[in-house]
Amino acid sequence: MQEILNQEKSIYLQIKEMIEQDILRDILLEEERVPSTNELARLYAINPATAAKGINLLVEEGILYKKRGIGMFVAEGAKAAIMKKRKECFFDDYIRGLLLEAASLGISKKELIEMIAGAGEQDEEASGNA
């Protein structure tokens, strides 16, 4: 969660995504406590209300839950839930833009598929040489 905040997206969304990313990377495990809004605010020099907004979105989605008086914890099944959500958004987040760009460059779908199929093999060769 030590990424630098940028201006591409609302701060509270970046906080939300950073926590999700940490859960995916096993930096935050299920049933573990996540930093409080005040800790996050201090870490990133942001207003606590902004940090709270990001955390609350995760609570609404069931990724985090609150233990009264103790703090926020990663919910059971959070990792799987995040992966499922990101899979559902994968087309909109990555494919749609890819298709638009390919179209503007005159790259056919067939060529795209060939590129994707070929990419896997190149990576395997590279890791074989490493």
Next chain:
Amino acid sequence: MEQLICENISKNYKSKDALQDVSLTLEKGKIYGLIGRNGAGKTTLLSILSAQNPPSGGRVVLETEGESLPVWENEKALSHICFSRELNVGKNTSLSAIKIKDYLRTASVYLPYWDQRMADELIRKFHLDVKQKIGRLSKGMVSMVTIIVALASKADFTFLDEPVSGLDVVAREQFYRILLDEFTETGRTFVISTHIMEEAADLFEEVVMIKNGKLLLKENTQELLETCVHISGKAEEVDRAAEGLEKHQEERLGRSKSLMVRLKKGQKIGKADVTVQPMSLEKVFVALCGEEE
């Protein structure tokens, strides 16, 4: 809930109308950013809010403990408010001969909730020599003194006018952390007037923008930034995307065009082949306050 309410404030001087019909409410437990160009009226507004300057019209009221207290010459109301001004230390002003410790001692007389322990802690953190005269301090150290007054005042409503001018980037980041620590611990309201808004933008829960003595907007910072977008591309496409929307800072270069759009509730950018980008608070400010009327 404690609130500091500004009702139809105006301030007229012979040469200009410094403030016109400004009404706003400051709530307890928020950090506000007060931004505006030089001469827009920010310092005037802060001094009227803290009853250091009488308004020409309108009034300022503090709602606290169930009472509604006009702040003017009201000791009870003013005990909750601290305005730490930017210190202008000319060589021959009386201020320049005063030692830091005496300046702080004077401040403590006017601020009933003064926390000397906090002042001492900050003096140590900022490596200040309290026996030094203010006239001999660097610009950065003078800023640090005003910051100490503001924070140690422990006032419910604390105003800082250009607190970071003269501070290097390391000292500025130190200040933001100190401010956040104090804020999260006490829930005091802070209003920070600054030109260096990009760094501080993330600290402001709400931003108050003053333009030519009038209140241009008072909005949640994140929401403001979500509704202001930069659109660029081929001129016709940009016009199509921005059709019917509030446009600012239109610029043309050859066949391309760029502008900023401020979306109102429910509005969306029209479908067009354009590049849409978010804007920083600074850029939004320039787009809204940099225009000639």
